[in-house]
Amino acid sequence: MAEITAAMVKELREKSGAGMMDCKKALNETGGDIEAAIDWLRKNGLAAAAKKSGRAATEGLVGVALADGKGAMVEVNAETDFVARNEQFQSFVQSVAEIALKTGDDLDALKAADFPGTGRTVEDELTQLIATIGENMSIRRGVSISGNTVVSYIHNQSTPGLGKIGVLVALDDGGNGEIGKQVAMHIAATNPQSLSVDDLDPAAVERERSVLIEQAKASGKTEEIAQKMVEGRLRKYYEEVVLLEQTFVIDGESRVKKAVEEAGAKVASYERFGLGEGLEKKEDDFAAEVAKMAG
Numbered sequence: 001m002a003e004i005t006a007a008m009v010k011e012l013r014e015k016s017g018a019g020m021m022d023c024k025k026a027l028n029e030t031g032g033d034i035e036a037a038i039d040w041l042r043k044n045g046l047a048a049a050a051k052k053s054g055r056a057a058t059e060g061l062v063g064v065a066l067a068d069g070k071g072a073m074v075e076v077n078a079e080t081d082f083v084a085r086n087e088q089f090q091s092f093v094q095s096v097a098e099i100a101l102k103t104g105d106d107l108d109a110l111k112a113a114d115f116p117g118t119g120r121t122v123e124d125e126l127t128q129l130i131a132t133i134g135e136n137m138s139i140r141r142g143v144s145i146s147g148n149t150v151v152s153y154i155h156n157q158s159t160p161g162l163g164k165i166g167v168l169v170a171l172d173d174g175g176n177g178e179i180g181k182q183v184a185m186h187i188a189a190t191n192p193q194s195l196s197v198d199d200l201d202p203a204a205v206e207r208e209r210s211v212l213i214e215q216a217k218a219s220g221k222t223e224e225i226a227q228k229m230v231e232g233r234l235r236k237y238y239e240e241v242v243l244l245e246q247t248f249v250i251d252g253e254s255r256v257k258k259a260v261e262e263a264g265a266k267v268a269s270y271e272r273f274g275l276g277e278g279l280e281k282k283e284d285d286f287a288a289e290v291a292k293m294a295g
Contacts, residue, residue, distance in 0.1 A: 002025060002031050002032030002253070003032070004027045004028060004032055008027055008032060008034065009024050009027065011034060011035055012026065012027060012034055012038070012041075012093075013037060014242050015034070015038075016041050022041060023037070023041070026038075026040045026044075026295070031286075033197045037208070039207065039211055042215075043211055043214040043215065043218075048292050050223060058077040058079070058275075058276040059077065059078050059079060059081045059275070059276070060076050060078040060079070060084055060093075060137070060140075060166065060275060060276070061075075061076055061081070061082065061084050061089070061090065061093045061162045061163065061164075061275070062073065062074070062075050062079035062154070062162070062163060062164065062166035062274075062275050063075075063093040063094050063096065063097035063161055063162050063166070064152040064154060064161050064166050064168065064275045065078070065094070065097040065098040065100065065101055065148060065161065066098055066151075066152055068100050069146050069147060069149070069150060069169040070101060070144060070145070070146045070150055070190065071099040071101075071143040071145055071146075071150040071151075071152055071170070072097055072098070072100035072142065072143065072168075073097065073100070073106070073142065073143050073144075073152070073166050073273055074093065074096050074097045074100050074110070074139065074141065074142040074143075075139075075140045075141050075166075075273050075275065076089075076092070076096060076138070076139050076140065077137060077138050077140050077275075077276065078135055078136070078137045078258070079135045079136055079137075080135065083133060083135050083137070083202075084158065085158065086133060088129060088132065088133065088175065089129065089133065089137075090158070090159055090162055091106050092125065092126070092129055093162055094161055094162060095115065095116060095143075096110070096122060096124045096139060096142070097161065099113050099115070099116075099122060100142040100143075100144055100292065101144060102144075103142070103144075104143075104144040105142065105143050107141060107252045108140055109121060109256050110142050111126075111139060114122055122139070122254045123139075125234075126138075126139060128201045131282050137206060141273070143168075143271045143273075145168050145170045145268075145269050145270070145271055147170025147171055147172050147268045147269065148170075148171060148172050148268075149170070149171040149177060149180055149265075150167050150168060150169070150170045150171075150180075151168075151171075151177050151179060151180035151181050152166065152167065152168050152169075152184065152204075153166070153183055153184035153185050153187075154166050154167075155167075155185075155188045164274070165185045165188050165272070165273070165275065166271065166273045167184040167185075167188050167271070167272045167273075168270060168271045168272075169183050169184045169187065169267060169269075170247055170266075170267070170268040170269045170270070171265045171266065171267060171268060172266045172267075172268040173264055178263075178279055179259070179260060179263035179265050180276040182248075182250045182263070182270050183243075183259075183260065183267060183270075184270050185249070185250070185254065186248060186250060187243065187258060187272050188251050188272065189241075190246055190249065191248060191250050191255060191272060191274070192241055192242060192243035193241040193242070194241065194242055194243065195242075195243050195244060195267060195269065195270065196242060196243070196244050196245075197238050197244075197245065199242075199244050200238075200241070202204060202228065205234075208234065208237050209230065209234060212229075212230045212233045212234065212237075213226070216229045216230050218282070227247045235253070243256055243270065244260075244267070246258040247255065
C-alpha cells in the first residue's frame with residue numbers, strides 16, 4: 001500500500017474541504033489515489049463535489065490574435081505580476097499569439113518559429129527577454145481554432161488582446177460577432193467542461209454516475225426511485241458543466257443552445273485559457289521577505 005504522507009492529506013483537505021482524519025482515512029481506503037479519495041469522501045457525505053479545475057498558479061499573460069476565420073491564443077508565464085505589466089513582455093506575448101495563428105496547436109513549432117525582426121526563433125527571443133528582465137518565463141501552451149466567424153474575449157484585460165482569462169469562440173451557420181462575444185463572455189465566467197453532452201469525457205460521466213448511484217442508495221430509496229434520482233441529478237450535472245446546456249449568464253434565463261439558435265448561429269468550437277490554472281503557486285512569506293530586504 002502506498003505511504004500516506006502529510007502532504008497528500010493536506011492536498012486532499014484543500015481539494016475536498018473535508019477534515020484531516022477523514023482525508024487520511026479516505027487515502028488509506030483508496031491506496032493514496034487523490035481523485036479516488038475525493039470520490040470516497042463524496043460517497044460518504046464528507047465532501048462537496050470536487051469542481052475545482054486547479055488553482056491559479058503563476059503570473060504572466062494570456063494573449064489572443066484573430067485573422068479571417070481563425071483565432072489563436074497563448075499563455076506565457078512569468079514569476080510576478082510586475083513582469084506582466086512590462087511593455088516588453090506584453091509586446092512579446094502579443095507577437096507570440098500572432099505567430100500561433102500560423103503554427104496552431106503545435107507548441108514545438110511555435111517555439112521554433114521565426115520571431116519577427118530579430119533573426120531569432122521565438123524560444124531564443126524568450127531567452128533574450130529573460131536575460132533582459134531578469135525573471136524566469138515560459139511559453140506554456142498555444143491553440144488555434146477556425147470557423148465562419150471567430151471572436152475573442154479577454155477578461156481582466158491589461159492591454160488590447162492581453163489579460164488573465166482568454167476565450168476563443170468559432171461560429172458556423174451564420175450568426176454574428178455579437179452573439180459570439182456574448183458566448184465568449186459566458187465561457188469566461190462559467191468555464192464549461194465541454195461544448196455538448198456528447199463531447200463530455202465518458203470517464204467523467206461514469207465517475208459522476210457512480211457517485212450519484214452510491215448517494216441514492218444511501219438515501220434508502222427503492223431501486224426504481226434511486227434510478228430516477230440519478231438521472232435527474234445527471235441532467236443537473238450536464239446543466240452545470242456542458243456549455244450548450246448551461247443557463248446563459250447574459251440573460252439569466254435561456255439555455256445557451258437556445259440563445260445561439262435564436263441568433264441564427266451555431267457554436268462550432270471554443271477554447272478557454274485561465275492564467276496559471278493547474279499550476280502550483282509559490283507561497284511567499286511576505287514578512288520574511290521584508291525582513292530579509294531590511295538586512
